[in-house]
Amino acid sequence: MKKITLLILLSFLTIGFSLQAQIKDDFKPSTKNQPGQEYPQVNSQGYARFKIFAPAADSVRVSLGLGGRGGTKLEKTEDGYWMGTTEGPMDEGFHYYNVNIDGGKFNDPGAKNYYGSIRWESGIEIPAHDADFYALKNVPHGFVQQILFPSPSTNTSRRAFVYTPPGYEKGDKQYPVLYLQHGWGEDETAWSNQGHANLIMDNLIAEGKIDPFIIVMTYGMTNELKWGHLHEFKIEPFQTVLIDELIPYVDSHFRTKANSANRAMAGLSMGGFETRMVTMNRPDVFDYWGLLSGGVYKPEDIKTKSDVKSIFISTGSKERPVEVKAAVDALNEAGIKAIAYVSPDTAHEFLTWRRSLYQMAPLLFK
Missing domain, CATH: 3.40.50.1820 (Alpha/Beta hydrolase fold, catalytic domain)
Incomplete structure (x- = not known):
C-alpha cells in the first residue's frame, strides 16, 4: 500500500513539474502597461504573470476569471511582493482585470486603466497572431x-x-x-x-x-x-x-x-x-x-x-x-x-x- 501511495504521489509531482516546464520563460511586459512598468507580463503561449506589492496583505488574487476557476492566486515573496501566473493560456486580445487584496478590489498599479464593468479596470493585452x-x-x-x-x-x-x-x-x-x-x-x-x-x-x-x-x-x-x-x-x-x-x-x-x-x-x-x-x-x-x-x-x-x-x-x-x-x-x-x-x-x-x-x-x- 505504501508503495502504491508513493507511486501515485510521484506521478502527481511528475505531472506538476511537466506542466510547469511547458510554460515558456519568454515573458515580456504587456503592451497595456504603465510607462516603465515590467508587470504584468505575457509570454508567447498566452500565459499572464502578475507581480503586486502588498507587504501587509494576507491574500492577493487577480480577479475576473484570468486563468479560470475564480482567478489567479498569487504567492507572497520575501520582499513583500506577490507573484503568480495564470493556470492556462488566455485568449488572444484585450482583457479587463482587477486585483483582490484581502477582499478589497483594486487596480494593478502596473497596468493602464480602461472603463469596463462600470468602473475603470486594469487592462492586459495577449498578443494576437493577426494583430496587424x-x-x-x-x-x-x-x-x-x-x-x-x-x-x-x-x-x-x-x-x-x-x-x-x-x-x-x-x-x-x-x-x-x-x-x-x-x-x-x-x-x-x-x-x-x-x-x-x-x-x-x-x-x-x-x-x-x-x-x-x-x-x-x-x-x-x-x-x-x-x-x-x-x-x-x-x-x-x-x-x-x-x-x-x-x-x-x-x-x-x-x-x-x-x-x-x-x-x-x-x-x-x-x-x-x-x-x-x-x-x-x-x-x-x-x-x-x-x-x-x-x-x-x-x-x-x-x-x-x-x-x-x-x-x-x-x-x-x-x-x-x-x-x-x-x-x-x-x-x-x-x-x-x-x-x-x-x-x-x-x-x-x-x-x-x-x-x-x-x-x-x-x-x-x-
Missing part, C-alpha cells in the same frame, strides 16, 4: 475628437467621440456615418481605447479596402441597470438622444451625407441589443445594421425588405456561432441581405469585436 490589422502603423491617421452636444430630453449636454478619416480636415468631401455603440459596463471611450477602431479604419483606408467614413461613438445610457437586470432596459430615452439630438448635431457640424443610405448603426453586446431595438423601431434612419455579439434578427423583425440594405451579425467561436449562422441563413432565404462572421478562438471579448469591425467596415455603404 489594428496595429499602429506609419500610415495617414484620422482624428478622434470629443464633442459635447445639447440634449434637451435629458436636460444636459452629452458627450460623444467622432472619428474623422485622414484628410477630412483639408477638403470639402461629404462622408457616410457609422454610429457605433459600446457594451454594458463600458462607455463612449471603449471603441477607441479598447477596440482600436480608429487604427482599424486608418489601416483599411491606407490599404484601399474601404472608402473613408466617419464613426460616432456615444454613451448608450446602459449602465444605470445592474448586471442581471438588463432585460429591464428601456430603449426610448437613448433612442431620443441618438435620433433626435445626436444625429442632427453631427449632420450640422460635420460634412456628412445626411440620409439613411449613408448611415449605419452597429454595436457590441448590449450595444448590439440597442442597435437591434433602434433599427427595428426606426428603420427609416439607418440602411446598414450590425450586431456584434449582440443577438440576431429574425425575418419577421424586418417590416419591409427595402428598409435595410445589409445586415452584419457576428460572434466569437466560443459564443453562439450556430445561432448566428442559422439566423443569417434565414434572413437570406427571406430575401434580406445578411452576412455572418465568426471570430476564431475568441469569446465575448474585444478581439471578437475588433475583428468584427474589420470584417464589417468594407461591407458598409455599398
Whole structure:
C-alpha cells in the first residue's frame, strides 16, 4: 500500500513539474502597461504573470476569471511582493482585470486603466497572431475628437467621440456615418481605447479596402441597470438622444451625407441589443445594421425588405456561432441581405469585436 501511495504521489509531482516546464520563460511586459512598468507580463503561449506589492496583505488574487476557476492566486515573496501566473493560456486580445487584496478590489498599479464593468479596470493585452490589422502603423491617421452636444430630453449636454478619416480636415468631401455603440459596463471611450477602431479604419483606408467614413461613438445610457437586470432596459430615452439630438448635431457640424443610405448603426453586446431595438423601431434612419455579439434578427423583425440594405451579425467561436449562422441563413432565404462572421478562438471579448469591425467596415455603404 505504501508503495502504491508513493507511486501515485510521484506521478502527481511528475505531472506538476511537466506542466510547469511547458510554460515558456519568454515573458515580456504587456503592451497595456504603465510607462516603465515590467508587470504584468505575457509570454508567447498566452500565459499572464502578475507581480503586486502588498507587504501587509494576507491574500492577493487577480480577479475576473484570468486563468479560470475564480482567478489567479498569487504567492507572497520575501520582499513583500506577490507573484503568480495564470493556470492556462488566455485568449488572444484585450482583457479587463482587477486585483483582490484581502477582499478589497483594486487596480494593478502596473497596468493602464480602461472603463469596463462600470468602473475603470486594469487592462492586459495577449498578443494576437493577426494583430496587424489594428496595429499602429506609419500610415495617414484620422482624428478622434470629443464633442459635447445639447440634449434637451435629458436636460444636459452629452458627450460623444467622432472619428474623422485622414484628410477630412483639408477638403470639402461629404462622408457616410457609422454610429457605433459600446457594451454594458463600458462607455463612449471603449471603441477607441479598447477596440482600436480608429487604427482599424486608418489601416483599411491606407490599404484601399474601404472608402473613408466617419464613426460616432456615444454613451448608450446602459449602465444605470445592474448586471442581471438588463432585460429591464428601456430603449426610448437613448433612442431620443441618438435620433433626435445626436444625429442632427453631427449632420450640422460635420460634412456628412445626411440620409439613411449613408448611415449605419452597429454595436457590441448590449450595444448590439440597442442597435437591434433602434433599427427595428426606426428603420427609416439607418440602411446598414450590425450586431456584434449582440443577438440576431429574425425575418419577421424586418417590416419591409427595402428598409435595410445589409445586415452584419457576428460572434466569437466560443459564443453562439450556430445561432448566428442559422439566423443569417434565414434572413437570406427571406430575401434580406445578411452576412455572418465568426471570430476564431475568441469569446465575448474585444478581439471578437475588433475583428468584427474589420470584417464589417468594407461591407458598409455599398
